[in-house]
Amino acid sequence: MEFSNDKKIVFSGVQPSGNLTLGNYLGAIKNWKTLQDEYNCIYCVVDMHAITVRQDPAELRRRTLETLAIYIASGLDPKENLLFVQSHVPAHAQLAWVLDCYTMFGELSRMTQFKDKSAKNAQNINAGLFTYPSLMAADILLYKTALVPVGVDQKQHIEITRDVAERFNQIYGETFVIPEPYMPKTGTKIFSLAEPTKKMSKSDENENASIKLLDTKDAIIRKFKRAVTDSDTCVKYAEGKDGINNLMTIYSCFTSKSMEEIEKEFDGRGYGDFKLAVGEACADGLAPLQAEYARLMADKGYLESILKEGASYASYLASKTLSKVYRKIGFYQTK
Ligand code: AQP
Numbered sequence: 492m493e494f495s496n497d498k499k500i501v502f503s504g505v506q507p508s509g510n511l512t513l514g515n516y517l518g519a520i521k522n523w524k525t526l527q528d529e530y531n532c533i534y535c536v537v538d539m540h541a542i543t544v545r546q547d548p549a550e551l552r553r554r555t556l557e558t559l560a561i562y563i564a565s566g567l568d569p570k571e572n573l574l575f576v577q578s579h580v581p582a583h584a585q586l587a588w589v590l591d592c593y594t595m596f597g598e599l600s601r602m603t604q605f606k607d608k609s610a611k612n613a614q615n616i617n618a619g620l621f622t623y624p625s626l627m628a629a630d631i632l633l634y635k636t637a638l639v640p641v642g643v644d645q646k647q648h649i650e651i652t653r654d655v656a657e658r659f660n661q662i663y664g665e666t667f668v669i670p671e672p673y674m675p676k677t678g679t680k681i682f683s684l685a686e687p688t689k690k691m692s693k694s695d696e697n698e699n700a701s702i703k704l705l706d707t708k709d710a711i712i713r714k715f716k717r718a719v720t721d722s723d724t725c726v727k728y729a730e731g732k733d734g735i736n737n738l739m740t741i742y743s744c745f746t747s748k749s750m751e752e753i754e755k756e757f758d759g760r761g762y763g764d765f766k767l768a769v770g771e772a773c774a775d776g777l778a779p780l781q782a783e784y785a786r787l788m789a790d791k792g793y794l795e796s797i798l799k800e801g802a803s804y805a806s807y808l809a810s811k812t813l814s815k816v817y818r819k820i821g822f823y824q825t826k
Pocket residue numbers: 504505506507508509512513514515516517518519640641642643644645678679680681682690691692693694695
């Protein structure tokens with residue numbers, strides 16, 4: 492594959508740190524395919540980010556390929572989009588080190604994700620968890636990215652990327668393109684079904700808290716039935732109704748109905764009816780992705796060929812930015 496010169500670059504990724512959830516899908520992946528005609532899109536499986544939390548090696552390996560298959564099954568055409576695994580392109584680690592030296596301790600200390608993950612993994616507050624934003628900045632800046640489609644939880648990391656890039660540009664002259672976050676209208680933050688004030692996360696140990704993209708229809712319906720709501724009975728989008736608001740958001744993402752339309756549809760009906768409808772809309776919405784995923788996973792040779800080709804083209808693009816950066820900061824380069 493080769494990008495056309497006149498289109499802006501989009502970059503995003505998901506960590507293969509667990510089985511992907513509805514949050515990853517509605518907040519990020521589902522929207523990626525809408526960008527593939529207008530932009531040159533790069534979607535990476537960010538395995539280097541995943542090891543900031545301890546991973547089982549066999550699981551990490553398996554999930555890396557599964558995540559690629561989910562990207563394609565979600566509608567990303569490998570001929571149109573550059574798909575690859577982060578650790579296959581060493582320039583990510585190389586630029587991350589340089590950016591580490593231009594990112595302040597105070598800036599990194601303010602990152603919400605660092606605070607949340609440190610609290611969750613008190614036994615393993617490693618340096619990688621702390622410098623995660625520099626690696627993410629490297630991912631984005633290596634490819635002259637203009638837009639980064641992410642859920643709202645990642646907005647702070649885009650802001651720090653912009654700050655570091657602007658700082659670098661100010662010292663050394665125009666080097667990096669300053670990226671913008673790109674967020675969907677609905678679904679920028681999907682909440683846990685068990686604790687609807689908490690983000691739905693793939694690493695949540697409570698099985699009932701998240702819908703996994705590969706969950707069966709029965710499991711999906713069961714999980715929605717158990718979703719925590721409130722003691723009211725009225726399907727209405729309102730303050731204090733976190734559980735119902737979350738279910739309405741999910742239903743809206745799958746049916747494209749507005750909150751008013753949903754309120755009307757379930758007027759006078761109880762939560763039971765509504766939860767069942769959300770479960771069915773979600774399961775039916777995910778069914779084509781699941782079928783395509785199964786087909787792709789039966790052909791690992793094809794998936795590997797995409798990864799090899801992707802790594803090769805990504806390395807070529809990334810090496811151009813990296814050598815420019817090395818030159819600007821004064822690293823000696825032989826002719
Ligand atoms: N609950 C969510 N709602 C909307 N968007 C979400 N994203 C994640 N959770 C939600 C978006 O998915 C993309 C990939 O996320 P990631 O894998 O890089 O890391 P994350 O944000 O830390 O996702 P998880 O699922 O919570 O992973 P773990 O449990 O490993 O930390 C991002 O664009 C993110 O915004």
